[in-house]
Amino acid sequence: xxxxxxxxxxxxxxxxxxxxxxxxxxxxxxxxxxxxxxxxxxxxxxxxxxxxxxxxxxxxxxxxxxxxxxxxxxxxxxxxxxxxxxxxxxxxxxxxxxxxxxxxxxxxxxxxxxxxxxxxxxxxxxxxxxxxxxxxxxxxxxxxxxxxxxxxxxxxxxxxxxxxxxxxxxxxxxxxxxxxxxxxxxxxxxxxxxxxxxxxxxxxxxxxxxxxxxxxxxxxxxxxxxxxxxxxxxxxxxxxxxxxxxxxxxxxxxxxxxxxxxxxxxxxxxxxxxxxxxxxxxxxxxxxxxxxx
Amino acid sequence: xxxxxxxxxxxxxxxxxxxxxxxxxxxxxxxxxxxxxxxxxxxxxxxxxxxxxxxxxxxxxxxxxxxxxxxxxxxxxxxxxxxxxxxxxxxxxxxxxxxxxxxxxxxxxxxxxxxxxxxxxxxxxxxxxxxxxxxxxxxxxxxxxxxxxxxxxxxxxxxxxxxxxxxxxxxxxxxxxxxxxxxxxxxxxxxxxxxxxxxxxxxxxxxxxxxxxxxxxxxxxxxxxxxxxxxxxxxxxxxxxxxxxxxxxxxxxxxxxxxxxxxxxxxxxxxxxxxxxxxxxxxxxxxxxxxxxxxxxxxxxxxxxxxxxxxxxxxxxxxxxxxxxxxxxxxxxxxxxxxxxxxxxxxxxxxxxxxxxxxxxxxxxxxxxxxxxxxxxxxxxxxxxxxxxxxxxxxxxxxxxxxxxxxxxxxxxxxxxxxxxxxxxxxxxxxxxxxxx
Numbered sequence: 001x002x003x004x005x006x007x008x009x010x011x012x013x014x015x016x017x018x019x020x021x022x023x024x025x026x027x028x029x030x031x032x033x034x035x036x037x038x039x040x041x042x043x044x045x046x047x048x049x050x051x052x053x054x055x056x057x058x059x060x061x062x063x064x065x066x067x068x069x070x071x072x073x074x075x076x077x078x079x080x081x082x083x084x085x086x087x088x089x090x091x092x093x094x095x096x097x098x099x100x101x102x103x104x105x106x107x108x109x110x111x112x113x114x115x116x117x118x119x120x121x122x123x124x125x126x127x128x129x130x131x132x133x134x135x136x137x138x139x140x141x142x143x144x145x146x147x148x149x150x151x152x153x154x155x156x157x158x159x160x161x162x163x164x165x166x167x168x169x170x171x172x173x174x175x176x177x178x179x180x181x182x183x184x185x186x187x188x189x190x191x192x193x194x195x196x197x198x199x200x201x202x203x204x205x206x207x208x209x210x211x212x213x214x215x216x217x218x219x220x221x222x223x224x225x226x227x228x229x230x231x232x233x234x235x236x237x238x239x240x241x242x243x244x245x246x247x248x249x250x251x252x253x254x255x256x257x258x259x260x261x262x263x264x265x266x267x268x269x270x271x272x273x274x275x276x277x278x279x280x281x282x283x284x285x286x287x288x289x290x291x292x293x
Numbered sequence: 294x295x296x297x298x299x300x301x302x303x304x305x306x307x308x309x310x311x312x313x314x315x316x317x318x319x320x321x322x323x324x325x326x327x328x329x330x331x332x333x334x335x336x337x338x339x340x341x342x343x344x345x346x347x348x349x350x351x352x353x354x355x356x357x358x359x360x361x362x363x364x365x366x367x368x369x370x371x372x373x374x375x376x377x378x379x380x381x382x383x384x385x386x387x388x389x390x391x392x393x394x395x396x397x398x399x400x401x402x403x404x405x406x407x408x409x410x411x412x413x414x415x416x417x418x419x420x421x422x423x424x425x426x427x428x429x430x431x432x433x434x435x436x437x438x439x440x441x442x443x444x445x446x447x448x449x450x451x452x453x454x455x456x457x458x459x460x461x462x463x464x465x466x467x468x469x470x471x472x473x474x475x476x477x478x479x480x481x482x483x484x485x486x487x488x489x490x491x492x493x494x495x496x497x498x499x500x501x502x503x504x505x506x507x508x509x510x511x512x513x514x515x516x517x518x519x520x521x522x523x524x525x526x527x528x529x530x531x532x533x534x535x536x537x538x539x540x541x542x543x544x545x546x547x548x549x550x551x552x553x554x555x556x557x558x559x560x561x562x563x564x565x566x567x568x569x570x571x572x573x574x575x576x577x578x579x580x581x582x583x584x585x586x587x588x589x590x591x592x593x594x595x596x597x598x599x600x601x602x603x604x605x606x607x608x609x610x611x612x613x614x615x616x617x618x619x620x621x622x623x624x625x626x627x628x629x630x631x632x633x634x635x636x637x638x639x640x641x642x643x644x645x646x647x648x649x650x651x652x653x654x655x656x657x658x659x660x661x662x663x664x665x666x667x668x669x670x671x672x673x674x675x676x677x678x679x680x681x682x683x684x685x686x687x688x689x690x691x692x693x694x695x696x697x698x699x700x701x702x703x704x705x706x707x708x709x710x711x712x713x714x715x716x717x718x719x720x721x722x723x724x725x726x727x728x729x730x
Contacts, residue, residue, distance in 0.1 A: 042723075042726060042727045043727060044387070044390055044391050044727055044728050045362075045366050045387050045391060046366055046369055046370070046391035046393075046394040047366075047369075047370050048391050048392055048393045048394055049391075049392070049727075049728065049729070051727075060723070064719075066716070132542070132550075132551065132556055150541060150542070150543050150697075151541060151697065151700050151701040152701060153701070238544060239690075239694075240544060240693070240694065240697055241694075241697040241698070241701060242694045242695070242697050242698045242701075242703070243694050254690065255687070257359065257360075257363045258359050258686050258687075258690070259684060259686045259687035259690070259720075260362075260363070260366070260387060260684075260686070261684065261687065261720075261723070263727070264723075
């Protein structure tokens, strides 16, 4: 279903989108083109000696096994964060939709984590799970499990996945709840009268009608997992143990700002940008076809 | 009308006179000292500003060492750099290689008309910040070194003599075993893994960490810390980790909290931690020299420097440099140095300051505070002057990453050190190429 608005003047549409275009030009195209330019240079930290090296930074990048590993970690991480995040928020939204008493209370508390800054969320979780002083790690030790995310890769990955999902649940929850509430009650009641159980009603009516929301949240969650989780990784594991939680965006920051390898970091940024653009294009071309508006 | 104009004109003239009288040259100083150390920096600036009227030093906290360095680089590229920048020792090679961005301290002092005698500075400290041609590049400010802290109360509880500090690694291992047997959860840990267990460890044993005299000879240096001595040491640490006598507490200086809180009984770390230990430790503690292997010829030699130095940025007007030279002369004053050393635990940068502190009886009243100094005041060899490598932050992270795999059992000590050397050398090659100009 496409809406087409017809403008009679030739220049009014351009004028109306000009402010947005200006913002995109200044905040996306300009830095992106600088990054592309910088990724083809080899320079020292202060920029006093710069040399054009073409695609050499990219070649070094893909020859580096640490970078390839970072790809795998990021892929696993984003699948877990997007998948589990959407699943849990959907479940919570379904529950929240059905309760009558105290719904405002539940909704408020489910939405609060969204207001917490990512860095603070990371610090919060690292305090709870700190092998030395954490409350949760103490409890886990009482139950016989030795929690040490400084050395155990699986535990470190679980920690950042949980911290990342916790923050994003509120956002997903809000959209799912709105989506559920926009489904006409009459449809559900009709299905109930026809004898469909709750699960059947969900699978055949609610979920298909939620597909625009799910598709939208999938795109948003993937972008979130790729970019906005930097603060969580930085505050909790700093990419460790070894390189097992060094997601791509963390590596970009470390190589650029800690290690001052600006050419390599810019090359990584460019690769990251291309990946997310491609993913989004794929999602819009193929997944959107399955969405029933 | 004429009177009014005359009055106005004379009033304006008077205000310009006032402006000229208050034209103090402001010296911008960006640093990374927070907490009690930040107070120390502010007090130094206040003391200096009160002692003369021509210059005003304005210290600004710009975040941790790596953050303030990044901020300064961005400011430099925008034409807005500070006059003085505190850069950690790990960033020395980066600063040196950026020709044109910095002005060597030797030049600033000489042209600023200040009386400058490089020989008054402790060789092991100033030598680190000196170019191969003998010119001092940056001003040593807060220099620390690696020392050994131990919990005397925990020693007593485990049946060890609290007044006898373990000085060799075999003694440390034996003490750790005894502590573990008595039920202690964390007998030994370390902070700054690369700095304490590889860089300082190598210098302490007069062994190379990297070729070309640990990088002092130029950017063609390559890593060499996977020699038999360092591998043997890490194999010992790996065994300790498996036995539970060495507990890994995290990268960089995350482990610093573990000693003053009483969690870990022995720790190798920075002498700069002294301020925190003296304030927070609720137990009797002892300070001793970094442990060594007695069967290695030449050990113990001297330990390497940590901390930071002050670099002067280029492109500033001449009167700023005069102020910087004046301020650095103030900082080198024996009494100022001695007071700073006593307050913070950082090394005194002049031998005269060390002698003054010694004469005042400070070391007798606070046993262990002279350990850091005596470890550094010795004569250095070509292999023990320190480590000066490019991409050093990346190399330290690589070392952190690889050695973590030893503690969680994924790699052996030899595999991890070999991998770290290989990856680190790739970084050094790129640094050499990028800084050829």
